[in-house]
Amino acid sequence: MNKTMTACVLVIGNEILSGRTQDANIQYLATELTTLGIRLAEVRVISDDEGEIIAALNSCRAKFDYVFTTGGIGSTHDDITAASVAKAFGVAFETHPEAERILLAHYGDKANTARMRMAMMPRGAELIDNPVSTAPGFKVDNVYVFAGVPVIARAMFDTVRATLKGGPTLVVHTVSSVGVSEGMIGEDLRILQDQHPNVDIGSYPFLKSGGFGVNLVVRGADKDLVKAACMDIQGLIEGAGGTAIEGETEGEEF
């Protein structure tokens, strides 16, 4: 079996930590990485602080196969991600000739100091195309540096998607229980998990229209084993007097 590839997302931005802005990149990247068979193992949201960025980068790039950062690569004084990546890798922070060419071609006589700062990158950076607003992201080793604006972050991810090495994707199937809460079946569910050691059963309670329900999410590499666990879960819910609702399947159709 292939090694599971892991990833970490670093969201760099005071605006998320102040509550001013709702993050819109985490779920997108999480979903896309899962689809590629890459396990998103951690997300960190950190402030626009050089020391914090360097510490998080060096910890995460050693620990995970891929690190994706969002935010802090614009043209203003508070955009310090690129310079911090250079410091984390201990390389020069300098104008990238190809990025400079791209920005000059785009801005023409509207090129100015602020905009041309977006051509400054860690030495050795490989550019990541930005089809939305031109100024490129970049990659150094296993660190991918994206813009924070969601439409641009997504476009940059699309640019690199085909180059990412994933593992086998999991089959994921959800059975929702209405009328039977997780507390009513928790002990039987624990036994059921023990009986199905090759799948992972997650139990996610929800509150809807005043009543509690629970989504039981079964993940596994083998479609038949996932299916067998789901059938047992369905029996468990119905045996407890509830209604089992077949949810979506991801990864592979049943």
Added chain:
Amino acid sequence: MNKTMTACVLVIGNEILSGRTQDANIQYLATELTTLGIRLAEVRVISDDEGEIIAALNSCRAKFDYVFTTGGIGSTHDDITAASVAKAFGVAFETHPEAERILLAHYGDKANTARMRMAMMPRGAELIDNPVSTAPGFKVDNVYVFAGVPVIARAMFDTVRATLKGGPTLVVHTVSSVGVSEGMIGEDLRILQDQHPNVDIGSYPFLKSGGFGVNLVVRGADKDLVKAACMDIQGLIEGAGGTAIEGETEGEEF
């Protein structure tokens, strides 16, 4: 000047990392903490893995004044947060008598092994009231353990809000620029930031109706200094041919 109090939010949940669920607690806690004058310095989303939870807890509780966790305190086999908190603090994991009493009173003859597991907590835990679904959260030292379901997490935060010690809140004012992007004024903005060293100017570009704009967010302890910076920013935007739009003020009215 009082010490700035800092906080960290630990979101514990595979369902966020798989992209299945959009987190709905980070922005709420960020906003509420900011309002209390507590700086949310970091957020981590980690998986339902005992080793990961213990490592993150021990790192974050040493680094920040407050740690708030969400997720993993329900009644099923995948709810391992409470036991992990006990291990992180090196204390026994045992039935909390008051939590047991609350759960027995609530469930009556529907109490069962799974539900009574929710009375198990680290020795010495102080209960956090749960007005939504009864099973309490808890606090050990500076670690506050909340449920993941947003309506419950919010209710638990409301329970402890009055006990949290914040610092002075900042005045925050936003000036939005339409027709002038951050790249056009980035260099002048850097100079403006240098001229106003006692405020923090954040520059957040956005894409709306096909055009770029930028929100310039000014933060500071002193209302008059924030106001002065905002007036200069307004002048900068209008001088560059754009339209400056007064945005919301938080913390204190101008």
